């Protein structure tokens with residue numbers, strides 16, 4: 001079976017991947033990017049996906065987002081859910097104001113104008129950009145643009161958030177602040193998050209569970225629950241200890257492939 005469906009598999013699963021395989025291309029140029037990945041994300045769970053460059057992290061996220069089709073296996077999203085997607089680049093419309101950018105998904109959902117305005121203002125307050133609605137993206141810093149992208153994703157009102165290195169291009173201080181904000185929003189809205197990162201410290205700071213993918217083809221080779229109480233600090237010894245453990249496994253994996 002090779003499909004993405006929206007039928008609930010279980011009330012305790014928000015996103016379920018079962019034996020997911022992805023092959024790009026055909027014949028001698030075919031690339032096996034993912035091989036038999038099975039993973040359940042519980043409602044309200046924060047899962048971080050780490051792995052070497054090219055191991056299939058973005059591929060996996062794009063498949064869950066429905067941007068591409070699996071070659072084998074199945075992906076199930078509980079309920080009639082369209083996940084929200086955030087990338088490393090905020091991908092805002094440069095000619096639109098911040099307000100108008102955040103309003104796009106609300107327009108697509110055909111919300112009446114007055115409701116849209118109210119909602120945009122509330123979302124911008126949520127990401128601490130209440131006073132910036134009339135600016136355009138080029139007038140904002142990188143961290144502020146990423147917050148606008150987060151507000152726009154939240155405007156979808158979806159319980160599932162897929163994030164592909166959303167803070168990868170930010171300086172450490174800005175990233176710390178956005179970690180705090182994302183954690184607060186995630187916990188308030190009880191979102192299920194699948195978050196891709198190269199940064200194992202970031203994974204240990206944010207995740208309920210860290211999943212490590214092997215070098216290509218991506219397979220799950222390690223998974224660990226992170227039970228450090230929240231809120232966490234990225235420079236705490238507990239976070240460092242988890243990060244060291246994951247880094248060691250990642251290093252062994254990358255070494256095994258001579259990359």
Ligand SMILES: Nc1ncnc2c1ncn2[C@@H]1O[C@H](COP(=O)(O)OP(=O)(O)OP(=O)(O)O)[C@@H](O)[C@H]1O
Nearest residue numbers: 024025031033052053054055056057058059060216
């Ligand atoms: N559209 C595509 N066509 C062909 N091959 C692709 C395509 N997209 C990805 N690949 C290949 O699939 C593999 C996995 O790519 P993917 O982008 O998922 O890796 P990644 O883990 O996200 O890497 P990074 O950490 O560098 O972002 C890579 O070998 C890549 O070259």
Ligand SMILES: [Mg+2]
Nearest residue numbers: 057058059164
């Ligand atoms: Mg990627």
